[in-house]
Amino acid sequence: MPLYEHVFLARQDISPQQVDTLVEQFKGVVEANGGSVAKTELWGMKTLAFRIKKNRKAHFTMFNIEAPHAAVAEMERQMRINEDIIRFMTLKVEEFEEGPSAMMQKRDRDERKDRERGRRRDDEGGEFGAPVTGEEA
Incomplete structure (x- = not known):
């Protein structure tokens, strides 16, 4: 199955518990469509380089996903219609990096x-x- 790194940014005015709820919701979408989330990293609230949809900060979260393309496409579709998600990006990778990501080091x-x-x-x-x-x- 293909491997993906997926990062999403959630609005600054939601609580960390709501971010956890979003994480569980999107993990469920991937798993319901035949994939799995190998690793989840909550990077915390960080300042953005420029305002996005009137937000100066955002909660950053990264997933390492092993799933078919249809599962990732469904997760992205649901992120587009979720008002709490302000940006997301998915990259296809050859292999996951070992240990914590550069943001967590x-x-x-x-x-x-x-x-x-x-x-x-x-x-x-x-x-x-x-x-x-x-x-x-």
């Missing part, structure tokens, strides 16, 4: 601090990216 704060230290040292005439020792800090 925690960025290493120490890595950012090292970059900031490197910029400070560069501004002071030091070598960019050189480690900062205790005496210099």
Whole structure:
């Protein structure tokens, strides 16, 4: 069966419980049409780059779906008529990526601090990216 990654955006003014209800509803549509949802990730509420249907933020959710095209088409049809869904996108993929998606991976704060230290040292005439020792800090 084909594999799909599907992301949808729900309106900012609905509650997280309503988002969970939407997730269960669309999972049910896929499963009723002979498919399965391998993974679900709730990415939370994020700010949009531009307003979509008068919304500045949205609840983001991703599905990894293994289903026939008809199941995905039916899910998309129901999303089009649901007023709580403001956007969605489905991509056909060769295989699912292992582990959490890029949106769920925690960025290493120490890595950012090292970059900031490197910029400070560069501004002071030091070598960019050189480690900062205790005496210099």
